[in-house]
Amino acid sequence: MIKTLYMAPMLVYTDNTFREVYFRHFSGFDRAVAPFIVVAENSRYRKKSLQSLLPSLHEAIPVEPQILSKDPDACAALANLLEDAGFKSVNINMACPADAVVNKGRGSGFLPHPERVQDFLASVIPKIRLPLSVKVRTGLYSHREIEALIPVFNTFPLSEVIVHPRLGVDKYEGPVDLEAMKSVAATLKHPLVFSGDVSRRTWIDFSSSFKEVERWMIGRELLRDPFLPEDIRAYERGEADRLREIVPLNRERKNRLRDYHDDLLDTLGKKINRQEALVGKMKSYWQYLEALFPGREAEMEEMKRILHLDEYNIWVNKLFKE
Ligand SMILES: Cc1cc2nc3c(=O)[nH]c(=O)nc-3n(C[C@H](O)[C@H](O)[C@H](O)COP(=O)(O)O)c2cc1C
Known part of the structure; x- marks a missing residue:
């Protein structure tokens, strides 16, 4: 199966400027999701601030903008602005673990409340025309949360679900939970994107444990090891030694x-x-x-x-x- 590689959204790091430079020097990614845009009250965006957040339509690969909001009307208004700006799809962030975000019920603050996710999606989807994807963790406090969310996601026409199998309370610490991811892969009806700890050390294990997963997202490791996506590509084409350790650099x-x-x-x-x-x-x-x-x-x-x-x-x- 040909794998699709996604550049992860990383606020502060993988912004427009970074992507522009990165793609001049490295290959391997098929798509990117941009770091989140926080919806503005009354949907009043200063043109300049929106421009700096927005992906460009002329980037080397398709870039999906991401919205952080719990307000369905404001979220739909921004999604429609993004459509007017030329974007082909949009992602909703239900993954951000920052306390300031979670305490307001946004990002991974959604995850313990499947009924809120249900109401939010039921309200947003009829108001927008763009295909919608979501990015989630497997829970805020417990991996059981995702089990209640998958049936909700399955009832909506989502283009894909990006899953980072860590809890919000764990932030970025500890190992990813592959068991939680297995249960998602077995029950989700939409295409699944695997996000979390993809590296040259984990690729063989992860990709062989999740043979059915075609879409893979790379985050921090692309900042540590910008050669990784092209090496994964080469490995997948049959160049077995391309995943070997690359330090010290030649x-x-x-x-x-x-x-x-x-x-x-x-x-x-x-x-x-x-x-x-x-x-x-x-x-x-x-x-x-x-x-x-x-x-x-x-x-x-x-x-x-x-x-x-x-x-x-x-x-x-x-x-x-x-
Ligand atoms: C500094 C930083 C900023 C991030 N910003 C975002 C963001 O804006 N939107 C989002 O959905 N995820 C964000 N993430 C999460 C990553 O997209 C990714 O899901 C997570 O880091 C796990 O993948 P990795 O181990 O490959 O980094 C961020 C992660 C980091 C470390």
């Missing part, structure tokens, strides 16, 4: 990583005026990318103290030279 990959890094810095630099903010943004990517530089912990610590761009550039040159 020269060719180190050069590609450097080009990607420089392009990201340059492209972000055109959008972020303050030097400290630009350096801060690059540091946030290094929280993940440092995985490609084992044994360089001291330099990573040093980088955390850097504030100015000239110092940052010296640091990067040194890191890549050695």
Whole structure:
């Protein structure tokens, strides 16, 4: 079965600028879901703020925008704006575990309440024309929650359901729950997208345990290991050694990583005026990318103290030279 690979939505990280740069340097993804847009009260969006959140229609692969809301009218209004802007489908976030989101009953705050999910979808779906997908965790407090949600999802015409098999209260800690995912795969009538801990170490195990799953989403590991999607593709085509460990990076990959890094810095630099903010943004990517530089912990610590761009550039040159 040919696998479809999705770039995960990651607020702050996989925004328009990141995707634009990433796709100039790496291949392998078929689709992306953009980080969530919070619905505005009265559906009044400042054009500029919406533009910065919206995926571009001209990206290298189709990008699905995502909405975070518990208000069906506001959600439908935004979905219709997105349709007018040219998008072909939209995703609802019922997965975000942030306390500020959950406490308002949004994101994974929906999950313990199948009746709220039912009412929400029953209200939104007739008001919109775009195909709708949802992204969920397997529960907020218990994996049993998903068992009550699947029959609800099965009654609506959803285009797909993206499932991250962790609990909201666990945030991003601990292993994914493959048993919970098995029960979803066995009962969900819609196409299932697997999201959670997909990496070069887990791919063989996950994809052989879930042979029936065609759609796979990659999140944090794409920030740590941007070569991963193209290596999964190559592996699936029969190049068995492409999933082997890639650190320390060989020269060719180190050069590609450097080009990607420089392009990201340059492209972000055109959008972020303050030097400290630009350096801060690059540091946030290094929280993940440092995985490609084992044994360089001291330099990573040093980088955390850097504030100015000239110092940052010296640091990067040194890191890549050695
Ligand atoms: C920093 C960060 C931001 C995220 N932002 C979003 C988001 O905006 N919308 C969403 O549905 N999921 C979001 N997620 C969850 C990811 O899309 C993904 O489901 C989760 O990280 C598990 O997959 P992974 O192990 O491949 O990262 C975010 C995750 C992280 C770590």
